[in-house]
Amino acid sequence: MEQKSRQKNIDLGTETIKKITNYIKSNRLSVGDKLPNEQELMDDLNVGRSTIREAMHVLEYSGIVDIRQGSGTYVKGFKIIDENNPILWKTKKMLEKEAITELIDQDIQPNDWLILKSYLTRRNQLLNQGKFKGFIESDILFHTKIIKMSGNPYLIKWYQELSPLWKSRLNQLIVKKEHYSGKSDYHNQLFDALVDRNLHKALKMIKLVGR
Amino acid sequence: MEQKSRQKNIDLGTETIKKITNYIKSNRLSVGDKLPNEQELMDDLNVGRSTIREAMHVLEYSGIVDIRQGSGTYVKGFKIIDENNPILWKTKKMLEKEAITELIDQDIQPNDWLILKSYLTRRNQLLNQGKFKGFIESDILFHTKIIKMSGNPYLIKWYQELSPLWKSRLNQLIVKKEHYSGKSDYHNQLFDALVDRNLHKALKMIKLVGR
Missing domain, CATH: 1.10.10.10 (Winged helix-like DNA-binding domain superfamily/Winged helix DNA-binding domain)
Known part of the structure; x- marks a missing residue:
């Protein structure tokens, strides 16, 4: 229900x-x-x-x-500008895959897990309430936090360069998709896989959370 | 001989x-x-x-x-500043792997292969002559050309951001290594693998050409 x-x-x-x-x-x-x-x-x-x-x-x-x-x-316009940008998706996934691979070996502070979890909870709650603006912001915070936890300064810098495009793309997805789900379940599983240091499962979830 | x-x-x-x-x-x-x-x-x-x-x-x-x-x-200094920067290597390899994976599916113009080959030839020749400055420049041109042939503007931009560090790192390697080889053979095999669109072999060579 x-x-x-x-x-x-x-x-x-x-x-x-x-x-x-x-x-x-x-x-x-x-x-x-x-x-x-x-x-x-x-x-x-x-x-x-x-x-x-x-x-x-x-x-x-x-x-x-x-x-x-x-x-x-x-x-302002009739058409969604960026109808399909597979390069953006591929590149984002590349950064996420590398960040997760590096994060698995990092010594993560408990506080970082708490922050990550709070972004995830907020993301899922706002989506459930149909509050898309806050949902998208929390979603980006959640994904960016994962990149930051890798400790790789190049990945962090480059991921932040993609964020504005990524934000616009998420909004476009909501406009276009017949039934937008937001894939909260996969996001929860991604979080659990990271906490468990289960690289294989985390990489699988990264494939599923996008698009 | x-x-x-x-x-x-x-x-x-x-x-x-x-x-x-x-x-x-x-x-x-x-x-x-x-x-x-x-x-x-x-x-x-x-x-x-x-x-x-x-x-x-x-x-x-x-x-x-x-x-x-x-x-x-x-x-100016006694010690090589950046004794070991595994993050730089990992990140460079990530960009190269992604570029090669995308390049394999691209429609490459004959002229691009010729340019890539000319950088490779020059790189190997200058290394053989002990002309390190020109060798390093050609080596970077060769690797950057591969990234450009992927057609992914993010990879191109980010690879160029790494180039100055990469250049300094190559110089440091020459200073530190007992017998610097330059791995021309692996570079030649990488070129052949790209021309043959052999992704598996190209990715293997990318692992071997670095470090």
């Missing part, structure tokens, strides 16, 4: 996103055109304010709308 | 480097002290000018001497 209510929140969020993109298409809005305000969208789509706001954040990071403080929300 | 004469040139160069570091030690030179000029070193060590110059370049990039144009050569 609890599982169902979680998926319901995620679905409500992603459905709202789709309704807004459909609104842009069916009303043939052009770049620069203003979208209805929050209240109008709430009434139209029959959802709460926070759902509209989360959807708008995802659409903003996907390059579809432009939120101007105190003015309103405007159409 | 030819093989012997090659190793002789390399040995002459590395012996000269060792004689200069021994000179610094046995004469208890301090940081900032001036070394004998080229002519004096040529007479002392009984080698030609170009051998002295190649040796000084290697010592300069290793952080041991400071060559000041028009003034002379001075002691």
Whole structure:
């Protein structure tokens, strides 16, 4: 039952996103055109304010709308810019694989595990609540913390260079996927594998958490 | 016989480097002290000018001497700064492995193979002549070209960030190794494996060419 209510929140969020993109298409809005305000969208789509706001954040990071403080929300583009960037994914996975391989041999302080766990818990909770903005931020914190725990300064620097692209890509995934799951279970298993220093399982999970 | 004469040139160069570091030690030179000029070193060590110059370049990039144009050569440090940096090697290998894996699937232009081959030939020739400065430059060009042929802009950017460290590390290896070989044979086999699109062999050679 609890599982169902979680998926319901995620679905409500992603459905709202789709309704807004459909609104842009069916009303043939052009770049620069203003979208209805929050209240109008709430009434139209029959959802709460926070759902509209989360959807708008995802659409903003996907390059579809432009939120101007105190003015309103405007159409910025119709298409997701980076339709498919396999190089970004490959490169991110390469850094993660190397970081995990190096982390397994590191002497990790208990506090680092606690921090990592707190990012994971927050990530999963926010996803379950359909709070995509905070979810994506915690997800990036979780993955970046793993890279930091490798102690390899090159991996840390380069992973942070990828983060803005990665953030935009995550938002795009939420817009595009029919049923976005967020793969919390695989993330939990990745955490357990790291704590257990189970390299084989951790590398398997890294393959599964992406995309 | 030819093989012997090659190793002789390399040995002459590395012996000269060792004689200069021994000179610094046995004469208890301090940081900032001036070394004998080229002519004096040529007479002392009984080698030609170009051998002295190649040796000084290697010592300069290793952080041991400071060559000041028009003034002379001075002691900068006694110890090789970066005694052992496994993280640098690991990270460089990670980028090379990924680049080769991606290159295998790329549509490579004949001209790119020609350029890669020319760097390889030059690298091996200069090494055989004991011309370490040019050898190291060509070696880096060869490896960087492989990364470029992957077409992955992240790998290209990051590999170039490692190049200065890699250059200094190569110079240090020449100073430290009893018999520096340069592993031309493995480099030739790496080139052949890439042309044959033999991923397994290419990855094996990448392991062997380093360190």
